[in-house]
Amino acid sequence: MRKTQKLLFESGRPGRRGVSLPALDVSARPLEELLPQAFRRQLPLGLPELSEPEVVRHYTALSTRNHGVDSGFYPLGSCTMKYNPKVNEEAAALPGFALVHPCQEDETVQGILELLYEAEQYLKEITGMDRITFQPVAGAHGELTGLMMIQAYHRWHGQNRDKVLVPDSAHGTNPATAAMAGFEVIQVPSDQRGLVDLAALKEALGPDTAALMLTNPNTLGLFEEDILEIAAAVHAAGGLLYYDGANLNAVMGYARPGDMGFDVVHLNLHKTFATPHGGGGPGSGTVGVKEKLAPFLPLPLVERGEAGFYLDHDRPQSIGRVHSFHGNFGVVVKAYTYLRMMGADGLKQASADAVLNANYLMHRLKPIFHLPYDRVCKHEFVLSAREQKKMGAGAGDIAKALLDFGFHPPTVYFPLVVTEALMVEPTETESRETLDSFAEAMAEIARLVREDPERVKEAPHTTVVGRLDEARAVRQLRVRWSKEEA
Ligand SMILES: Cc1ncc(COP(=O)(O)O)c(C=O)c1O
Structure with missing residues (x-):
């Protein structure tokens, strides 16, 4: 029950x-004097x-009602729900980091500024970019910051470019951000390989193209192997390339967005660099840019001078602030700790393990579920439950059934280019035994779908809440309890 x-x-x-407080034994000033009646509730x-x-x-x-990375496997595609070492938390909680005030003078927070400066150097090296801002506090916020800089760049050069190209496999935040920044969104189709259709892209490019937004590997977990040709085509049309770095954990130390031709990149520190996330944050959508876009970065930036580190506010072409102070500074401390702990070899190993785990699991599952793009994948892969759907239970039902096996479901119904999509990202931090037990659970669910689809449609059976009315939850959102309505 x-x-x-x-x-x-x-x-x-x-x-x-x-709490029980001792009785007041000092003479206090009269209440009326401390807080006049007019100001009291x-x-x-x-x-x-x-x-x-x-x-x-x-x-x-x-x-105990939540499923978290600390309680079990969480293969939520595109979200990189990997295990976050606890030492990151300890570092962020050090009083020297946690108790400083953001308005302190630069001379009194040299350690903080040094950390930001060093984290910037590491991320420049990893991404192949020239400057970094830590101000945006989520991936989507990083996208907005990046597109605002692209807009400012084109305006500065006297160009009116109002279209942003987005592949049809893109994460939903990409077109949403482009629209929010005031651009018209042009969708670029994928080809049979699951990659950007080069001919269609070239067709869509023109004098009004501001940018192409791309994630590589893409949301199907496939590396865009034509990336150099794509970059050359976009640049030849006068556009810029935006890299959605949410999938960077697949290529760290192997390929850099800067070398692929990208001009702007956002990183989800709360994914790739092992900071806990979910439930809306706190995160960091750190943004890196090539030199030509650096003048437009949000201000201030941390600089190193003869007298030490300082904040440079004197950046006249900046788009301004996109968040107060340095964004979620604690998240940067966690990412910095992770970077220092892993080192260059460790980061490469993390990417290699992420890719190995995904390919291993893909091979275990492809005899059971349809695999629309049957190629070597990077950090994630997308199955289709189209055959199971015909038998009566689709991707959403399979996701719910997984809860009864103690696993968080994969991402479902995304990317949109795959019907009944089940997007699986095992991440680098899982053991072979965990992957095997997940594969066995998926095989068991597939058997149940064949034999008793109704039971799968009623899942989950063991969780504290069963099927929620998701449509109603969105339309009639009630986040405030009131005695009268209870
Ligand atoms: C590919 C991709 N891009 C962008 C985002 C947006 O990041 P955030 O959720 O931090 O805003 C996500 C988040 O899942 C993502 O997977």
Whole structure:
């Protein structure tokens, strides 16, 4: 039987306390003097009142209801849900990092500025870019920052380029960001290999092309092998190349976006560089650019002068700020710790392991599920549940059934170029035994679909909540509890 969990508001009782303070034994100034009546709240705050153990038990119970990377395998394609070493957390929590104030004078935060400066040097080396900003706080935010710089660049050169080309396999944030930045989005089809259709791309390029947004390897997990020709064609048309670096964990130390011809790249530090993420953050959509775009970077940037590190605000062509201070600085500390711990060889190994794990799992699963693009993949691969759908249970049902086996499902119904898509990214941090047990669970579900599709359609059976009405959850989102409506 599924057990429901009361909200703190429901289990609280008036007058219950989590702390007991000694009685006041100093003479305080009269309340009226401290806070005049006019500034005092008229109604009670309405917060739940509970004892300390009640609060601890509540949150401990809630924490066990989530599936996280720390509790099990999480092959959520495109999201790189790899294990994050705990030492990263320890570093970010050091008082010297956690307790500084962002408004302190540069001389008093030399260590912080040095870390930002050094992290920039490492990421420049890894991406082949010339300058880096840490201000954007998510991948999509990095995309917006990058496109704003591309816009500023074209305007500076007196050009009115208002179209951004996006392949049909792109992550949804790419076209959404381009539209939000004010561009018209032109979709470029994939060819039979699952790669950008070169002829269609060339056809779409023109004097109004501002940029092509691309992720390489793409969202099918396939390396865009024509990338040099693609880059040459976009540049010849006067456009720029934007690299969605969310998939960088597939190629670290092997290929650099800068060498492929990209002008701007965003990195998801919260994926590739082992920072926990999910549930909306906090993240870092760090952006790197080639020299020609550096003047447009958000300000300030960290520079090294004779007297030490300092923040350079004197950047007249900058697009301005895209976030306060240095974005999510704690995330950069975690990424920096990871970079230092892994070193260049370790990062290469991580990419090699990510690719090996994906290919191993792909080979184990392709006899069971249709594999539309049957080629060596990089860090992820996309299966299709089209045959299972014909038997009565599709990708979404299979995803739900996986929960009963203790696994987080793969990404489903994305990329859109694959019907009934199941996008699997095992990541580099999983053992062969874990991959084997996942493959066995998938085989068992496929058997169930053949024999009893209705049971799969009713899954999950063992979780605290069953099937949610996802459409209603989006249309009638209720995130606030009220006594009257309860
Ligand atoms: C390929 C790709 N691009 C962009 C993003 C957007 O990143 P974020 O979720 O940090 O905004 C994602 C996120 O999953 C992604 O997988």
